[in-house]
Amino acid sequence: MTKPIHHHKDYYAPEEKLYVATDCIIFGFDEGVLKLLVFKRRVEPLKGTISLIGSFVHPVESAGEAAKRVLREITGLEDIFMEELKSYSAVERDPGARCISIAFYALIRIEESNKSLVANHGAIWLELDTLPKLVLDHGQMVKDALDRLREKAKFYPIGVELLSKKFTIPQLQKLYEAIYQKKMDTRNFRKKLLSLNLLIPLDEKDMSGSKKGAFLYKFNYNKYKKLETKGFNFSLFKT
Amino acid sequence: MTKPIHHHKDYYAPEEKLYVATDCIIFGFDEGVLKLLVFKRRVEPLKGTISLIGSFVHPVESAGEAAKRVLREITGLEDIFMEELKSYSAVERDPGARCISIAFYALIRIEESNKSLVANHGAIWLELDTLPKLVLDHGQMVKDALDRLREKAKFYPIGVELLSKKFTIPQLQKLYEAIYQKKMDTRNFRKKLLSLNLLIPLDEKDMSGSKKGAFLYKFNYNKYKKLETKGFNFSLFKT
DNA sequence: TCAAAAGTGTTCTCCTTACACCCATGA
DNA sequence: TCATGGGTGTAAGGAGAACACTTTTGA
Structure with a gap:
Protein backbone atom coordinates (compact mmCIF):
# COMPACT_ATOMS: atom_id res chain seq x y z
CA MET A 1 0.00 0.00 0.00
CA THR A 2 1.33 3.37 -0.89
CA LYS A 3 0.50 6.81 0.31
CA PRO A 4 -3.13 7.69 -0.26
CA ILE A 5 -4.13 10.46 -2.58
CA HIS A 6 -4.63 13.63 -0.65
CA HIS A 7 -7.73 15.81 -0.66
CA HIS A 8 -9.95 12.77 -1.17
CA LYS A 9 -11.70 11.84 2.02
CA ASP A 10 -12.44 8.37 0.70
CA TYR A 11 -8.82 7.52 1.32
CA TYR A 12 -8.96 8.40 4.97
CA ALA A 13 -12.38 7.01 5.84
CA PRO A 14 -11.49 3.32 5.94
CA GLU A 15 -8.48 3.96 8.18
CA GLU A 16 -8.56 3.84 11.94
CA LYS A 17 -7.59 6.83 13.99
CA LEU A 18 -5.47 6.52 17.12
CA TYR A 19 -5.14 8.49 20.31
CA VAL A 20 -2.12 10.75 20.11
CA ALA A 21 -0.52 12.02 23.29
CA THR A 22 2.63 13.83 24.22
CA ASP A 23 4.83 13.33 27.25
CA CYS A 24 7.39 15.78 28.56
CA ILE A 25 10.69 14.79 30.10
CA ILE A 26 11.43 17.95 32.05
CA PHE A 27 14.94 18.24 33.43
CA GLY A 28 16.06 20.61 36.13
CA PHE A 29 19.28 21.08 38.08
CA ASP A 30 19.29 21.88 41.74
CA GLU A 31 21.67 21.39 44.64
CA LYS A 47 -2.51 6.76 44.20
CA GLY A 48 1.24 7.19 44.44
CA THR A 49 2.02 6.13 40.88
CA ILE A 50 4.49 8.32 39.12
CA SER A 51 4.30 9.34 35.51
CA LEU A 52 5.67 11.96 33.20
CA ILE A 53 3.58 15.01 32.60
CA GLY A 54 1.65 14.83 29.38
CA SER A 55 -1.54 15.43 27.52
CA PHE A 56 -3.44 14.31 24.51
CA VAL A 57 -2.66 16.18 21.33
CA HIS A 58 -5.77 18.17 20.54
CA PRO A 59 -7.13 18.73 17.05
CA VAL A 60 -6.13 22.39 17.12
CA GLU A 61 -2.45 21.91 17.94
CA SER A 62 0.66 20.12 16.81
CA ALA A 63 2.44 17.69 19.10
CA GLY A 64 5.08 20.31 19.85
CA GLU A 65 2.43 22.86 20.68
CA ALA A 66 0.75 20.36 22.99
CA ALA A 67 4.04 19.76 24.76
CA LYS A 68 4.64 23.50 25.13
CA ARG A 69 1.12 23.91 26.45
CA VAL A 70 1.70 21.22 29.05
CA LEU A 71 4.93 22.83 30.13
CA ARG A 72 3.26 26.22 30.41
CA GLU A 73 0.27 24.89 32.31
CA ILE A 74 2.41 23.10 34.86
CA THR A 75 5.35 25.47 35.30
CA GLY A 76 4.14 28.80 33.97
CA LEU A 77 7.19 28.92 31.71
CA GLU A 78 7.37 29.87 28.04
CA ASP A 79 10.22 29.98 25.54
CA ILE A 80 11.89 26.97 27.01
CA PHE A 81 14.51 24.74 25.42
CA MET A 82 12.47 21.79 24.19
CA GLU A 83 13.15 19.20 21.52
CA GLU A 84 11.32 16.20 20.20
CA LEU A 85 12.83 13.01 21.55
CA LYS A 86 11.02 10.29 19.63
CA TYR A 105 12.45 16.73 26.54
CA ALA A 106 12.89 20.16 28.05
CA LEU A 107 15.52 21.92 30.14
CA ILE A 108 14.27 24.48 32.61
CA ARG A 109 15.56 26.70 35.38
CA ILE A 110 13.75 25.41 38.43
CA GLU A 111 13.90 28.74 40.21
CA GLU A 112 12.05 30.45 37.36
CA SER A 113 9.12 28.05 37.52
CA ASN A 114 5.89 28.93 39.28
CA LYS A 115 6.23 26.80 42.39
CA SER A 116 2.60 26.96 43.49
CA LEU A 117 1.39 26.13 39.99
CA VAL A 118 3.68 23.12 40.02
CA ALA A 119 2.44 22.03 43.42
CA ASN A 120 -1.22 22.53 42.53
CA HIS A 121 -0.83 20.09 39.67
CA GLY A 122 0.63 17.45 41.90
CA ALA A 123 3.96 17.75 40.15
CA ILE A 124 7.16 17.14 42.06
CA TRP A 125 10.88 17.21 41.37
CA LEU A 126 12.62 13.87 41.84
CA GLU A 127 16.32 13.18 41.66
CA LEU A 128 17.21 11.40 38.47
CA ASP A 129 19.45 8.77 39.97
CA THR A 130 16.95 7.60 42.53
CA LEU A 131 13.87 7.56 40.33
CA PRO A 132 11.21 5.01 41.22
CA LYS A 133 9.47 2.97 38.57
CA LEU A 134 7.31 5.09 36.29
CA VAL A 135 4.05 4.08 34.62
CA LEU A 136 3.86 2.57 31.14
CA ASP A 137 7.00 3.12 29.10
CA HIS A 138 7.84 6.39 30.82
CA GLY A 139 10.95 4.89 32.39
CA ILE A 158 22.66 23.46 26.23
CA GLY A 159 23.70 23.03 29.83
CA VAL A 160 23.21 26.77 30.35
CA GLU A 161 19.46 26.25 29.98
CA LEU A 162 19.48 24.46 33.33
CA LEU A 163 21.37 27.14 35.25
CA SER A 164 20.30 30.60 36.31
CA LYS A 165 20.82 33.20 33.62
CA LYS A 166 23.81 34.40 35.61
CA PHE A 167 25.98 31.47 36.51
CA THR A 168 29.52 30.66 37.53
CA ILE A 169 31.95 28.36 35.79
CA PRO A 170 32.12 25.99 38.78
CA GLN A 171 28.33 25.70 38.63
CA LEU A 172 28.47 24.78 34.97
CA GLN A 173 31.19 22.26 35.64
CA LYS A 174 29.16 20.65 38.40
CA LYS A 182 32.34 11.88 36.11
CA LYS A 183 34.79 14.37 37.54
CA MET A 184 36.42 16.79 35.18
CA ASP A 185 39.61 18.78 35.41
CA THR A 186 38.96 22.41 36.40
CA ARG A 187 41.72 23.88 34.28
CA ASN A 188 40.85 22.00 31.12
CA PHE A 189 37.17 22.68 31.56
CA ARG A 190 37.66 26.42 31.93
CA LYS A 191 40.16 26.58 29.12
CA LYS A 192 37.90 24.84 26.65
CA LEU A 193 34.83 26.71 27.78
CA LEU A 194 36.39 30.16 27.62
CA SER A 195 38.02 29.39 24.28
CA LEU A 196 34.52 29.16 22.78
CA ASN A 197 34.13 32.88 23.54
CA LEU A 198 30.47 32.41 24.31
CA LEU A 199 30.46 33.63 27.89
CA ILE A 200 30.05 37.27 28.83
CA PRO A 201 31.95 37.94 32.07
CA LEU A 202 30.10 40.08 34.60
CA ASP A 203 31.53 42.26 37.35
CA GLU A 204 29.58 40.35 39.96
CA LYS A 205 30.47 37.44 42.11
CA ASP A 206 28.31 34.68 43.44
CA MET A 207 29.20 34.30 47.10
CA SER A 208 26.87 31.41 47.86
CA GLY A 209 29.26 28.64 46.92
CA SER A 210 32.44 29.72 48.64
CA LYS A 211 34.06 32.36 50.76
CA LYS A 212 36.14 33.66 47.92
CA GLY A 213 33.16 33.88 45.59
CA ALA A 214 33.07 32.96 41.91
CA PHE A 215 32.63 35.33 39.01
CA LEU A 216 29.29 35.29 37.27
CA TYR A 217 28.85 34.98 33.51
CA LYS A 218 26.02 35.29 31.06
CA PHE A 219 25.65 33.12 28.00
CA ASN A 220 26.02 34.99 24.72
CA TYR A 221 22.94 33.75 22.91
CA ASN A 222 23.34 36.09 19.97
CA LYS A 223 26.82 34.91 19.19
CA TYR A 224 25.79 31.32 19.70
CA LYS A 225 22.94 31.57 17.23
CA LYS A 226 25.29 32.86 14.59
CA LEU A 227 27.80 30.08 15.20
CA GLU A 228 25.14 27.41 15.37
CA THR A 229 23.91 28.11 11.88
CA LYS A 230 27.46 27.89 10.60
CA GLY A 231 27.93 24.52 12.25
CA PHE A 232 30.37 24.87 15.06
CA ASN A 233 31.97 22.22 17.21
CA PHE A 234 31.00 22.80 20.81
CA SER A 235 32.34 19.55 22.16
CA LEU A 236 33.37 20.18 25.73
CA PHE A 237 35.47 17.10 25.99
CA LYS A 238 36.54 13.92 24.28
CA THR A 239 34.35 10.91 24.91
CA MET B 1 -4.31 19.25 32.25
CA THR B 2 -2.09 16.40 33.27
CA LYS B 3 -1.78 12.85 32.07
CA PRO B 4 -5.02 10.91 32.39
CA ILE B 5 -5.28 7.93 34.62
CA HIS B 6 -4.67 4.78 32.66
CA HIS B 7 -6.91 1.74 32.50
CA HIS B 8 -9.96 3.95 32.78
CA LYS B 9 -11.67 4.35 29.46
CA ASP B 10 -13.55 7.41 30.67
CA TYR B 11 -10.32 9.33 30.38
CA TYR B 12 -9.87 8.47 26.73
CA ALA B 13 -13.46 8.75 25.58
CA PRO B 14 -13.74 12.55 25.47
CA GLU B 15 -10.50 12.87 23.52
CA GLU B 16 -10.32 13.02 19.76
CA LYS B 17 -8.32 10.49 17.82
CA LEU B 18 -6.14 11.47 14.88
CA TYR B 19 -4.97 9.74 11.75
CA VAL B 20 -1.44 8.50 12.23
CA ALA B 21 0.71 7.82 9.20
CA THR B 22 4.33 7.06 8.55
CA ASP B 23 6.52 8.28 5.70
CA CYS B 24 9.79 6.76 4.62
CA ILE B 25 12.75 8.74 3.35
CA ILE B 26 14.58 5.99 1.50
CA PHE B 27 18.11 6.81 0.42
CA GLY B 28 20.12 4.95 -2.17
CA PHE B 29 23.48 5.54 -3.85
CA ASP B 30 24.02 4.84 -7.50
CA GLU B 31 26.36 6.11 -10.19
CA LYS B 47 -1.07 12.54 -11.86
CA GLY B 48 2.62 13.31 -11.78
CA THR B 49 2.73 14.48 -8.18
CA ILE B 50 5.62 13.13 -6.20
CA SER B 51 5.45 12.03 -2.61
CA LEU B 52 7.37 9.94 -0.18
CA ILE B 53 6.28 6.37 0.28
CA GLY B 54 4.13 5.90 3.33
CA SER B 55 1.14 4.32 4.94
CA PHE B 56 -1.26 4.75 7.76
CA VAL B 57 -0.18 3.17 11.02
CA HIS B 58 -2.60 0.31 11.58
CA PRO B 59 -4.01 -0.68 14.96
CA VAL B 60 -1.91 -3.84 15.01
CA GLU B 61 1.48 -2.27 14.48
CA SER B 62 3.80 0.38 15.85
CA ALA B 63 4.94 3.27 13.68
CA GLY B 64 8.29 1.59 13.17
CA GLU B 65 6.63 -1.65 12.16
CA ALA B 66 4.47 0.26 9.70
CA ALA B 67 7.55 1.87 8.19
CA LYS B 68 9.29 -1.50 7.91
CA ARG B 69 6.18 -2.95 6.30
CA VAL B 70 6.12 -0.16 3.73
CA LEU B 71 9.76 -0.69 2.94
CA ARG B 72 9.23 -4.42 2.55
CA GLU B 73 6.15 -4.05 0.40
CA ILE B 74 7.84 -1.64 -1.98
CA THR B 75 11.38 -2.98 -2.16
CA GLY B 76 11.16 -6.55 -0.91
CA LEU B 77 13.91 -5.77 1.60
CA GLU B 78 14.07 -6.67 5.28
CA ASP B 79 16.63 -5.94 8.00
CA ILE B 80 17.40 -2.53 6.64
CA PHE B 81 19.05 0.36 8.42
CA MET B 82 16.12 2.52 9.46
CA GLU B 83 15.75 5.15 12.15
CA GLU B 84 13.00 7.41 13.29
CA LEU B 85 13.55 10.93 12.03
CA LYS B 86 10.84 12.95 13.78
CA TYR B 105 14.73 7.36 7.06
CA ALA B 106 16.33 4.26 5.62
CA LEU B 107 19.54 3.44 3.78
CA ILE B 108 19.33 0.66 1.24
CA ARG B 109 21.44 -1.00 -1.41
CA ILE B 110 19.59 -0.27 -4.60
CA GLU B 111 20.89 -3.37 -6.34
CA GLU B 112 19.43 -5.62 -3.65
CA SER B 113 15.94 -4.23 -4.05
CA ASN B 114 13.30 -6.03 -6.05
CA LYS B 115 13.22 -3.87 -9.14
CA SER B 116 9.92 -5.10 -10.53
CA LEU B 117 8.23 -4.74 -7.16
CA VAL B 118 9.48 -1.18 -7.01
CA ALA B 119 8.24 -0.46 -10.53
CA ASN B 120 4.85 -2.08 -9.92
CA HIS B 121 4.25 0.31 -7.07
CA GLY B 122 5.00 3.31 -9.21
CA ALA B 123 8.11 4.02 -7.18
CA ILE B 124 11.10 5.61 -8.83
CA TRP B 125 14.59 6.70 -7.84
CA LEU B 126 15.23 10.41 -8.19
CA GLU B 127 18.52 12.21 -7.74
CA LEU B 128 18.55 14.13 -4.49
CA ASP B 129 20.00 17.32 -5.82
CA THR B 130 17.47 17.71 -8.61
CA LEU B 131 14.37 16.77 -6.64
CA PRO B 132 11.14 18.38 -7.77
CA LYS B 133 8.63 19.74 -5.31
CA LEU B 134 7.06 17.02 -3.17
CA VAL B 135 3.53 16.95 -1.81
CA LEU B 136 2.61 18.28 1.64
CA ASP B 137 5.61 18.67 3.94
CA HIS B 138 7.53 15.85 2.32
CA GLY B 139 10.15 18.25 0.99
CA ILE B 158 26.47 4.09 8.26
CA GLY B 159 27.61 4.88 4.74
CA VAL B 160 28.34 1.20 4.21
CA GLU B 161 24.60 0.53 4.27
CA LEU B 162 24.33 2.30 0.93
CA LEU B 163 27.10 0.38 -0.83
CA SER B 164 27.25 -3.22 -1.96
CA LYS B 165 28.35 -5.59 0.77
CA LYS B 166 31.70 -5.75 -0.98
CA PHE B 167 32.92 -2.28 -1.71
CA THR B 168 36.10 -0.39 -2.45
CA ILE B 169 37.56 2.50 -0.52
CA PRO B 170 37.23 4.88 -3.47
CA GLN B 171 33.53 3.99 -3.65
CA LEU B 172 33.08 4.82 0.01
CA GLN B 173 34.94 8.07 -0.45
CA LYS B 174 32.72 9.03 -3.37
CA LYS B 182 32.83 18.30 -0.87
CA LYS B 183 36.04 16.72 -2.07
CA MET B 184 38.14 14.87 0.43
CA ASP B 185 41.80 13.97 0.47
CA THR B 186 42.38 10.36 -0.56
CA ARG B 187 45.30 9.78 1.77
CA ASN B 188 43.63 11.21 4.86
CA PHE B 189 40.40 9.42 4.12
CA ARG B 190 42.08 6.02 3.80
CA LYS B 191 44.27 6.59 6.82
CA LYS B 192 41.36 7.49 9.08
CA LEU B 193 39.14 4.78 7.69
CA LEU B 194 41.69 1.99 7.99
CA SER B 195 42.72 3.14 11.45
CA LEU B 196 39.23 2.25 12.65
CA ASN B 197 40.06 -1.40 11.88
CA LEU B 198 36.51 -2.05 10.82
CA LEU B 199 37.16 -3.14 7.24
CA ILE B 200 37.97 -6.70 6.28
CA PRO B 201 40.23 -6.69 3.20
CA LEU B 202 39.35 -9.22 0.53
CA ASP B 203 41.60 -10.79 -2.10
CA GLU B 204 39.37 -9.50 -4.86
CA LYS B 205 39.48 -6.40 -6.93
CA ASP B 206 36.68 -4.40 -8.43
CA MET B 207 37.69 -3.67 -12.01
CA SER B 208 34.66 -1.62 -12.96
CA GLY B 209 35.98 1.72 -11.80
CA SER B 210 39.43 1.73 -13.27
CA LYS B 211 41.96 -0.20 -15.29
CA LYS B 212 44.12 -0.85 -12.28
CA GLY B 213 41.21 -2.07 -10.20
CA ALA B 214 40.54 -1.34 -6.53
CA PHE B 215 40.63 -3.82 -3.69
CA LEU B 216 37.31 -4.85 -2.21
CA TYR B 217 36.50 -4.79 1.51
CA LYS B 218 33.71 -6.01 3.73
CA PHE B 219 32.45 -4.15 6.74
CA ASN B 220 33.13 -5.89 10.04
CA TYR B 221 29.67 -5.70 11.59
CA ASN B 222 30.54 -7.88 14.56
CA LYS B 223 33.40 -5.70 15.62
CA TYR B 224 31.35 -2.58 15.01
CA LYS B 225 28.52 -3.76 17.25
CA LYS B 226 30.94 -4.32 20.10
CA LEU B 227 32.52 -0.90 19.68
CA GLU B 228 29.17 0.83 19.28
CA THR B 229 27.94 -0.30 22.67
CA LYS B 230 31.14 0.97 24.24
CA GLY B 231 30.68 4.34 22.61
CA PHE B 232 33.32 4.79 19.99
CA ASN B 233 34.20 7.87 17.99
CA PHE B 234 33.72 7.12 14.33
CA SER B 235 34.05 10.65 13.09
CA LEU B 236 35.52 10.48 9.61
CA PHE B 237 36.58 14.07 9.52
CA LYS B 238 36.55 17.38 11.27
CA THR B 239 33.63 19.63 10.44
C1' DT C 1 52.54 5.23 -24.58
C1' DC C 2 49.28 7.35 -22.35
C1' DA C 3 45.16 8.28 -19.85
C1' DA C 4 42.79 7.34 -15.62
C1' DA C 5 42.11 5.85 -11.27
C1' DA C 6 44.46 3.42 -7.13
C1' DG C 7 47.51 3.64 -3.72
C1' DT C 8 51.10 5.49 -0.50
C1' DG C 9 54.20 9.02 3.91
C1' DT C 10 55.67 12.97 6.09
C1' DT C 11 55.41 17.33 8.32
C1' DC C 12 53.11 20.86 10.81
C1' DT C 13 49.69 22.48 13.69
C1' DC C 14 46.33 22.37 16.99
C1' DC C 15 43.62 20.21 20.37
C1' DT C 16 43.42 17.21 24.26
C1' DT C 17 45.22 15.60 28.37
C1' DA C 18 47.65 15.27 32.58
C1' DC C 19 49.13 17.51 36.35
C1' DA C 20 49.96 21.05 41.34
C1' DC C 21 49.96 25.19 43.45
C1' DC C 22 48.49 29.97 44.99
C1' DC C 23 44.48 33.11 46.05
C1' DA C 24 40.71 35.26 48.54
C1' DT C 25 37.76 35.16 52.18
C1' DG C 26 34.62 34.13 56.12
C1' DA C 27 34.46 31.65 60.06
C1' DT D 1 44.97 30.91 60.96
C1' DC D 2 42.85 27.78 58.58
C1' DA D 3 39.54 25.46 55.80
C1' DT D 4 37.14 25.87 51.54
C1' DG D 5 36.38 26.41 47.04
C1' DG D 6 38.14 29.63 43.01
C1' DG D 7 41.41 30.37 39.82
C1' DT D 8 45.72 29.70 36.94
C1' DG D 9 50.02 27.51 33.12
C1' DT D 10 52.79 24.23 30.86
C1' DA D 11 54.54 20.25 28.64
C1' DA D 12 53.78 15.93 26.06
C1' DG D 13 51.22 13.20 22.95
C1' DG D 14 47.93 12.35 19.35
C1' DA D 15 44.77 13.45 15.68
C1' DG D 16 43.62 16.21 11.76
C1' DA D 17 45.06 18.70 7.70
C1' DA D 18 47.90 19.81 3.94
C1' DC D 19 50.50 18.20 0.42
C1' DA D 20 52.66 15.16 -4.70
C1' DC D 21 54.22 11.36 -6.71
C1' DT D 22 54.34 6.28 -8.22
C1' DT D 23 51.76 2.19 -9.77
C1' DT D 24 48.86 -0.50 -12.69
C1' DT D 25 46.76 -1.66 -16.80
C1' DG D 26 43.39 -1.40 -20.62
C1' DA D 27 42.72 1.14 -24.57
Missing part, protein backbone atom coordinates in the same frame (compact mmCIF):
# COMPACT_ATOMS: atom_id res chain seq x y z
CA GLY A 32 24.18 19.80 42.32
CA VAL A 33 21.90 17.04 41.09
CA LEU A 34 19.80 16.51 38.00
CA LYS A 35 16.09 16.36 38.66
CA LEU A 36 13.02 15.37 36.75
CA LEU A 37 9.58 16.94 37.03
CA VAL A 38 6.99 14.19 37.38
CA PHE A 39 3.36 13.83 38.24
CA LYS A 40 2.49 11.95 41.39
CA ARG A 41 -1.11 10.90 41.88
CA ARG A 42 -2.31 12.01 45.27
CA VAL A 43 -5.67 10.25 45.15
CA GLU A 44 -7.01 6.83 44.30
CA PRO A 45 -7.10 5.09 41.95
CA LEU A 46 -3.43 4.47 41.34
CA SER A 87 7.66 8.63 19.32
CA TYR A 88 6.47 5.67 21.34
CA SER A 89 3.89 3.62 19.54
CA ALA A 90 4.17 -0.03 20.55
CA VAL A 91 0.75 -1.61 20.24
CA GLU A 92 0.55 -2.68 23.87
CA ARG A 93 2.32 0.28 25.44
CA ASP A 94 -0.85 1.60 27.03
CA PRO A 95 -3.28 -1.10 28.22
CA GLY A 96 -6.08 1.45 28.48
CA ALA A 97 -6.31 2.20 24.78
CA ARG A 98 -4.27 2.22 21.60
CA CYS A 99 -2.41 5.43 22.16
CA ILE A 100 0.85 6.66 20.75
CA SER A 101 2.97 9.24 22.49
CA ILE A 102 5.37 11.74 21.06
CA ALA A 103 7.91 12.54 23.74
CA PHE A 104 9.68 15.88 24.16
CA GLN A 140 12.26 4.13 28.93
CA MET A 141 11.44 7.65 27.82
CA VAL A 142 13.52 9.10 30.63
CA LYS A 143 16.40 6.79 29.81
CA ASP A 144 16.23 7.78 26.13
CA ALA A 145 16.00 11.47 27.03
CA LEU A 146 19.05 11.23 29.26
CA ASP A 147 21.00 9.54 26.47
CA ARG A 148 19.95 12.31 24.14
CA LEU A 149 20.86 15.01 26.63
CA ARG A 150 24.32 13.48 26.97
CA GLU A 151 24.80 13.33 23.22
CA LYS A 152 23.53 16.83 22.69
CA ALA A 153 25.50 18.43 25.52
CA LYS A 154 28.72 17.10 23.99
CA PHE A 155 28.36 19.39 21.02
CA TYR A 156 25.99 22.12 22.11
CA PRO A 157 26.25 24.20 25.26
CA LEU A 175 26.26 20.38 35.98
CA TYR A 176 28.41 18.64 33.40
CA GLU A 177 29.77 16.34 36.04
CA ALA A 178 26.20 15.47 37.00
CA ILE A 179 25.19 14.83 33.41
CA TYR A 180 28.15 12.60 32.62
CA GLN A 181 28.66 11.19 36.08
CA GLY B 32 28.06 8.35 -7.70
CA VAL B 33 24.94 10.25 -6.67
CA LEU B 34 22.55 10.04 -3.75
CA LYS B 35 19.04 9.06 -4.71
CA LEU B 36 15.67 9.01 -3.08
CA LEU B 37 12.92 6.47 -3.62
CA VAL B 38 9.66 8.29 -4.21
CA PHE B 39 6.18 7.53 -5.37
CA LYS B 40 5.02 9.10 -8.59
CA ARG B 41 1.34 9.01 -9.39
CA ARG B 42 0.82 7.64 -12.86
CA VAL B 43 -2.91 8.27 -13.04
CA GLU B 44 -5.30 11.08 -12.33
CA PRO B 45 -6.11 12.67 -10.00
CA LEU B 46 -2.88 14.39 -9.10
CA SER B 87 7.13 13.48 13.77
CA TYR B 88 5.25 15.98 11.64
CA SER B 89 2.03 17.11 13.19
CA ALA B 90 1.27 20.68 12.16
CA VAL B 91 -2.48 21.13 12.17
CA GLU B 92 -2.70 22.14 8.53
CA ARG B 93 0.00 19.89 7.15
CA ASP B 94 -2.50 17.67 5.32
CA PRO B 95 -5.50 19.52 3.93
CA GLY B 96 -7.37 16.25 3.46
CA ALA B 97 -7.68 15.42 7.14
CA ARG B 98 -5.97 15.98 10.47
CA CYS B 99 -3.17 13.49 10.10
CA ILE B 100 0.18 13.31 11.78
CA SER B 101 3.11 11.52 10.25
CA ILE B 102 6.05 9.86 11.91
CA ALA B 103 8.91 9.90 9.44
CA PHE B 104 11.65 7.29 9.19
CA GLN B 140 10.88 19.33 4.54
CA MET B 141 11.08 15.72 5.62
CA VAL B 142 13.73 15.02 3.00
CA LYS B 143 15.69 18.08 4.04
CA ASP B 144 15.54 17.03 7.68
CA ALA B 145 16.52 13.47 6.81
CA LEU B 146 19.51 14.67 4.85
CA ASP B 147 20.62 16.82 7.77
CA ARG B 148 20.28 13.83 10.03
CA LEU B 149 22.19 11.59 7.64
CA ARG B 150 25.03 14.11 7.58
CA GLU B 151 25.12 14.33 11.36
CA LYS B 152 24.96 10.59 11.80
CA ALA B 153 27.54 9.74 9.17
CA LYS B 154 30.06 11.95 10.93
CA PHE B 155 30.18 9.63 13.89
CA TYR B 156 28.88 6.33 12.64
CA PRO B 157 30.01 4.48 9.52
CA LEU B 175 29.71 8.33 -1.20
CA TYR B 176 31.00 10.59 1.55
CA GLU B 177 31.78 13.26 -0.99
CA ALA B 178 28.21 13.00 -2.24
CA ILE B 179 26.76 13.22 1.25
CA TYR B 180 28.81 16.23 2.27
CA GLN B 181 29.12 17.82 -1.16
